[in-house]
Amino acid sequence: MDVQGISAIVTGGASGLGYETALALVDRGAHVYVFDLAASIEKAEKVDGITYVEVDVTNPDSVKAGVAEAVDGGTGPLRVAVNCAGIGLGARILGKNGVHDFSAYTSVITVNLIGTFQVLALAAEAIAQTDPVDDDGQRGVIINTASVAAYEGQIGQAAYSSSKGGVVGLTLPAARDLASKGIRVNTIAPGIVDTPMMKGVDGEFRAQLEKSVPFPHRLAKPVEYAELAMDIIGHDYLNGQVTRMDGAIRMSPR
Numbered sequence: 001m002d003v004q005g006i007s008a009i010v011t012g013g014a015s016g017l018g019y020e021t022a023l024a025l026v027d028r029g030a031h032v033y034v035f036d037l038a039a040s041i042e043k044a045e046k047v048d049g050i051t052y053v054e055v056d057v058t059n060p061d062s063v064k065a066g067v068a069e070a071v072d073g074g075t076g077p078l079r080v081a082v083n084c085a086g087i088g089l090g091a092r093i094l095g096k097n098g099v100h101d102f103s104a105y106t107s108v109i110t111v112n113l114i115g116t117f118q119v120l121a122l123a124a125e126a127i128a129q130t131d132p133v134d135d136d137g138q139r140g141v142i143i144n145t146a147s148v149a150a151y152e153g154q155i156g157q158a159a160y161s162s163s164k165g166g167v168v169g170l171t172l173p174a175a176r177d178l179a180s181k182g183i184r185v186n187t188i189a190p191g192i193v194d195t196p197m198m199k200g201v202d203g204e205f206r207a208q209l210e211k212s213v214p215f216p217h218r219l220a221k222p223v224e225y226a227e228l229a230m231d232i233i234g235h236d237y238l239n240g241q242v243t244r245m246d247g248a249i250r251m252s253p254r
Helices: 016-027 038-043 060-072 102-127 158-181 196-200 203-211 222-234
Strands: 007-011 031-036 050-054 078-083 140-145 183-190 242-245
Touching: 007 016, 007 060, 007 102, 016 031, 016 050, 016 078, 016 222, 031 038, 031 060, 038 050, 050 060, 060 078, 060 102, 078 102, 102 140, 102 158, 102 183, 140 158, 140 222, 158 183, 183 222, 222 242
Parallel strands: 007 031, 007 078, 031 050, 078 140, 140 183, 183 242
Antiparallel strands: none
């Protein structure tokens, strides 16, 4: 699908994977509505073709308002949504301080899985109202973000792996549910990516992480996620798939 002249939503787009994806979409002629929290938007670089919208993906009313802005913005039909918003947590089920904090577990599930579903569903509702773009009846594409932790969750990743495993499990039924509306649904499962969260990692540990990747021996670049997202959007027969972007890494227990 060609993104020239369309509108797109990218959640968590003020930095990292989402920001690079927003730039890639703008570079190809789309107008992007970045959904993020106010604190993140304040720090984000302002770019022509990107409209920042304060949205809490865990709040359905907030998501509805954001989608409405993207639909009514006069920047072209909404045809793409890319879910990059997410949080992480490191905690064992039975740790030094006792049982895993239940509210923390709930927060990770709420942002990473329920937030993804709410954006997917409400964006799909809007995309379904557009005219098809081709003879197959295609109207749009939704891309979600999982993680290799969905498959090889490490010690301390019970919450994160649960949330990302849910995103993986959502992919095929969502693609099947939305097939009648001409909306494709795919998921990217990144490995270790050099996002802002990695800036605090010391050099020795970073070198160990890079060495653990079979090839190439480095962390993934956020722009590589964006490139893959654009490939998925452009490949009209790719649907219901989870694509690992991980340099062939298989995570060890710790």
